[in-house]
């Protein structure tokens with residue numbers, strides 16, 4: 001018998017993953033070129049050449065016992081030092097190796113920091129729409145995810161609802177910037193408002209409320225918009241980063257947490273994060289990937305490929321009469337369903353071989369998410385299907 005808790009989790013298991021599996025089946029039935037699978041955020045842009053070159057170089061040149069061996073649970077010191085220096089240069093910060101914990105991607109990092117901070121029945125606040133896995137990550141530690149109401153069509157946080165939902169039980173607030181699923185960027189002014197509410201509430205309750213910034217899409221930004229570095233706006237900030245999207249390495253599982261010295265109880269938090277890394281069973285982040293990252297700190301993905309997709313998709317959907325949130329970052333487009341029931345709309349879209357994700361998986365109703373990390377050709381060819389879908393709802397003739 002599996003645990004009662006897992007029974008519920010398996011039942012509610014990711015709609016997105018189920019769709020991905022369905023997409024593979026449909027491709028077999030109709031031919032891959034006739035199925036438009038926009039379900040999963042799996043980068044289609046290959047990792048930069050330097051990634052493969054450096055893997056070979058590291059394997060050939062590094063001491064094999066050190067390279068493949070155990071290390072400190074928080075990761076190799078030289079790698080953490082290099083990451084800290086790179087962040088200092090980019091964002092004018094003051095970090096050292098002692099502020100970096102290497103993690104098994106963003107998912108690993110969030111689980112490590114939640115294990116570090118959360119007691120049962122503590123609360124973590126996030127803003128709708130949000131990455132659906134957050135609920136599971138928080139429930140792993142018997143804490144509760146509290147969701148701030150969505151604020152369409154801009155999806156700027158609803159500050160009044162946010163303030164109302166902060167309580168003595170609030171241990172952390174989780175923001176995701178650039179955002180999955182909306183593709184919007186949380187602007188500097190938005191962050192300032194969040195920070196000032198948190199400062200006020202920390203004083204009111206005499207507690208520490210940590211702001212956790214989940215940033216796997218930090219490098220995927222179009223049109224020069226600035227993604228604020230949150231440690232500059234709020235003292236108790238912890239940042240989670242991942243190379244899954246920025247270097248197209250989601251299967252390799254590598255990222256890091258930034259735990260600044262300035263946060264409340266820094267020494268305890270950092271030490272506990274190392275222990276959490278070990279006892280969650282990660283032990284440490286993959287060693288070869290850590291060494292790789294050190295060599296690839298200045299490497300960039302082909303952002304232009306995503307940008308071309310973004311523009312074609314956004315303009316094409318608007319021509320079809322669909323209402324869309326203009327994507328500013330990540331590789332998702334958030335589109336309003338022409339009917340209230342987004343799951344029903346997704347079912348109808350499937351009749352045209354369009355695989356979209358209902359926004360109810362992200363805590364919002366009436367929208368769908370379209371992941372445009374696919375080939376340009378797929379976007380181009382999907383337009384006929386989108387046009388037919390729009391005609392079905394009378395959006396165009």
Ligand code: PLP
Pocket residue numbers: 041104105106107108131176180214216241242243244250255
């Ligand atoms: N956070 C968000 C917002 C994501 O979209 C994802 C993956 O899609 C993750 C975290 C997990 O990323 P990783 O592969 O780095 O664990």
